[in-house]
Amino acid sequence: MSALHISGALYEAIRAHGEETYPHECCGVLLGNPVQGEWRVTAAVRTGNTRTDSAHNRYQIAPAELVRIQRDALRQGLDIAGFYHSHPDHPARWSSTDFAEAHWVGCSYVITEVANGKAAVTQAFLLAGTTEDDKRFEPQTNLVLD
Ligand SMILES: [Zn+2]
Secondary structure, eight states, X not given: OOEEEEEHHHHHHHHHHHHHHTTSOOEEEEEEEEETTEEEEEEEEEEOOOOTTSTTTOOOOOHHHHHHHHHHHHHTTOEEEEEEEEEETSOSXXXXXXXXXXXXXXXXXXXXXXXXXXXXXXXXEEEESSSTTTOEEEEEEEEEEO
C-alpha cells in the first residue's frame, strides 16, 4: 500500500477545517512534491465549496480557483498532490459521486469523517490507473510527519 506523507500540522489543519465547516463539507487542495513515487504534502489550500445546493454531502472546487491554485503552486515549485474534503456524519470512505468526480489520476484524495462536529477518521485514497476508464481508488496509509 502506498503512503501519503503529510506533516502533522497540515494533517491537523485539514481535520480542523472539516470541524469548522460542519455540518457542511469542507474542501481544499493539497500541494507538494513526489518523493520516490509518493507525494510529500507540504501545503494545503482551503477552497470554497461551490455546492451550495447540497453542501452537506457534496463538494466542488471552482475550476478557475483550481487553475489559480495550480499556477501559484508551480511558482513555488510545488505540484497539486491531491484534494481533501470532509464527510459530515458519514464514514471516511469515498462515495460513488467522489469517484465519478475524481479526475486527477496519480493524486491523493483525503477524506475526513466529522462526527457530531469532531474530526474522526481521516483516510487517503490514491486515484490509480492511467485514464478515466481504468481509474480506481486505492487506500493509502497516512504517514504523518513532524
Ligand atoms: Zn465525499
